[in-house]
Amino acid sequence: MTLELCQISLQQTQELLRLTNTTLRSICCRKFTDRELYVEALRRVLGGRGRRGPDSIYIHLNGKSGESRGRVFHLISGEVVEGSEEIVIDPASVFSPQRLSDEMLVSNWRDTCETVEQYQSYFHPKIKSFIGRPVTNFICCQIGGELSGALLAFNYPGEATEYDARVLLSLAVVIGSLVTLSNGVRETENAFIYTIEALARACEAAEESTGEHIVRVNRYAGALAANMGLPVDLVEVISYSAQMHDVGKIRVPNEILLKSGPLDGEELRIMRLHPVYGEMILGDSPRLQIAREIAMTHHENWDGSGYPSGIGGEEIPLCGRIVKLADVYDALRSRRSYKNPLSHEETLAVFREGDGRVDPVHHFDPVVLATFFSIEHIFEQIYRSVSSAGT
Numbered sequence: 001m002t003l004e005l006c007q008i009s010l011q012q013t014q015e016l017l018r019l020t021n022t023t024l025r026s027i028c029c030r031k032f033t034d035r036e037l038y039v040e041a042l043r044r045v046l047g048g049r050g051r052r053g054p055d056s057i058y059i060h061l062n063g064k065s066g067e068s069r070g071r072v073f074h075l076i077s078g079e080v081v082e083g084s085e086e087i088v089i090d091p092a093s094v095f096s097p098q099r100l101s102d103e104m105l106v107s108n109w110r111d112t113c114e115t116v117e118q119y120q121s122y123f124h125p126k127i128k129s130f131i132g133r134p135v136t137n138f139i140c141c142q143i144g145g146e147l148s149g150a151l152l153a154f155n156y157p158g159e160a161t162e163y164d165a166r167v168l169l170s171l172a173v174v175i176g177s178l179v180t181l182s183n184g185v186r187e188t189e190n191a192f193i194y195t196i197e198a199l200a201r202a203c204e205a206a207e208e209s210t211g212e213h214i215v216r217v218n219r220y221a222g223a224l225a226a227n228m229g230l231p232v233d234l235v236e237v238i239s240y241s242a243q244m245h246d247v248g249k250i251r252v253p254n255e256i257l258l259k260s261g262p263l264d265g266e267e268l269r270i271m272r273l274h275p276v277y278g279e280m281i282l283g284d285s286p287r288l289q290i291a292r293e294i295a296m297t298h299h300e301n302w303d304g305s306g307y308p309s310g311i312g313g314e315e316i317p318l319c320g321r322i323v324k325l326a327d328v329y330d331a332l333r334s335r336r337s338y339k340n341p342l343s344h345e346e347t348l349a350v351f352r353e354g355d356g357r358v359d360p361v362h363h364f365d366p367v368v369l370a371t372f373f374s375i376e377h378i379f380e381q382i383y384r385s386v387s388s389a390g391t
Contacts, residue, residue, distance in 0.1 A: 038175060039073070039081045045171050046075050047157065052164070054139070054153035056131045059175070060089070060097055061149035068097050068149065072130040084130040095124035097140065097150045104169055108137040108159045123154075131155070139165045141172040151175070192287070193240050200243040212386055213330055214243035219382045220326035221319075224368060227375050228322075234290075241291035242323045245298045248278030272307045275299055293317040298324045303362040321365040325372055328358060333383050344380040348373075 038059055047053035060070025068091070072084040089096050109119035116134050123135055137160035143149045151172050156164050200214045222239030230238075249257060252274050256267045263271060278295030282288045297311070297320030304312030332347045342350070351360050351372065360369060372379070 039083075041171055041174050041178065042073050043075075043081050045153075045167060046073070046081065052157060053167075054160075054164075055133075055155040056153070058087075058097075058127055058152040058154070059143075059149070060087075060152075061143075067091055070097075070149070072127055074131070084126070087124065087126045089124055093124075095122075095127075097152065103142050104165050105140040106137075106160050106162060106165050107139070109135075110159075127152075127154075139168050141165070141169045143172045143176045196240060196244060196291070199247060212388065213334060214246075216330050216382055216386045217245065217323065217326045218242045219386070220329060220379055221323050223375055223378050223382070224322045224326065224371055225319075227371050228367065230318075237290045238294075238319050238322060241288075241294055241319070242326065244278070244282065244288075244291040245294050245323050245327060246274060246278070247281050247291075247295055248274035248276065250281065251277040272299070275308050290319050294319050294323045296320070298327055300324070301363045302365055305362065316365075318365075321368050325364050325368050328363075329372070329379055330383070332358075344376075344383070348376060 042057055042059070045053050046057060047055055056072050056074040058070055058072045060068040062068050068089045070087055070089075072087070073081050076082050109116050113119040116136060119136070120128060120134060123138075128135065131154055133155070135154050137154070137156055139153045139156070139160050141151045143151060151168055153160075153164075153168050218239055221242035222235060225235040225238045252271060256263065256271055259267065275296050275298070279292055282292040282295060284292075294317075296308070297316050300306035300309065300311050300316045300320060301324075302312055302316070302321070304310055306312075329347060329351075332342045332350055333344070335341045350358050351364075351369070354360055
């Protein structure tokens with residue numbers, strides 16, 4: 001039996017190493033939530049379908065005030081990892097995991113109690129409730145890396161052993177390492193977004209209400225994308241890329257950008273080049289693909305009458321169709337050197353009936369337009385919350 005446990009331990013540890021290797025190769029290509037990292041690693045260790053492992057694992061992290069916050073995970077039908085609600089344990093509680101100061105602890109009920117019932121007094125009521133049956137053994141391992149926390153694994157078949165503890169310790173190291181790496185990627189991502197924001201602010205520097213327009217368009221676009229049921233990752237990318245829609249205006253002379261009267265034919269031609277300039281400025285980086293599509297297509301119309309390319313319908317990337325509506329809404333609401341702002345109600349009327357410049361039926365994707373009308377109150381809230389005029 002000892003040799004068999006050793007072989008199982010080695011197999012599970014190798015699976016964790018393969019998971020780490022796979023994640024390292026892909027972690028720079030997409031962002032992970034901490035929960036995704038936990039769940040995939042936990043899936044490799046929890047029992048089910050003949051695998052030796054615990055029935056349940058409680059993973060907790062220490063909060064800033066000292067309390068531990070965690071969830072219990074276990075398998076359903078040997079496949080799906082199910083998590084409990086968040087369980088908060090005060091550091092002064094007798095159930096606090098911080099009291100288990102050893103790096104690794106293996107405990108079976110026969111080692112410390114006369115009966116299984118007595119053994120239950122060691123465990124937090126909410127943890128026991130989610131486990132759903134009496135605890136007969138557990139192993140505790142501290143999580144390494146930047147995290148401060150621990151793993152507690154409950155109810156191994158038969159008795160918990162040192163071999164099981166080695167696998168759990170490997171899991172703790174894997175989780176600590178992956179989350180530390182993920183946090184590093186997140187910091188890099190934040191720096192990337194900050195750089196985009198700085199470039200967007202530079203684009204707006206010559207115009208009135210510096211910065212407010214790009215913040216609002218970001219939020220409008222994010223609200224539209226989210227309420228159209230797009231994937232969360234795409235919603236997030238659209239939400240920070242929308243601010244790049246007018247990046248090409250950096251190359252448009254200020255005397256044209258700030259002209260108080262109508263533009264003449266040559267000035268209008270130059271102004272309408274800003275989407276092309278935007279595409280050139282953003283280059284061919286895959287990370288900026290959505291921003292580039294937005295910059296190039298946010299003045300295209302659904303019926304093909306827009307610029308610079310005159311494409312229409314679904315030829316226009318969805319992100320461009322979304323930002324077009326967001327940009328037009330904010331333009332109508334905002335004061336410009338050549339116009340007074342409209343109220344929210346007046347703007348809604350334009351989106352329903354059109355005016356001399358806006359033709360909602362022919363200019364907007366009907367699905368995007370319908371989504372706008374379903375959440376128009378959110379647009380009003382965004383405008384009021386990010387407007388020094390407060391109109």
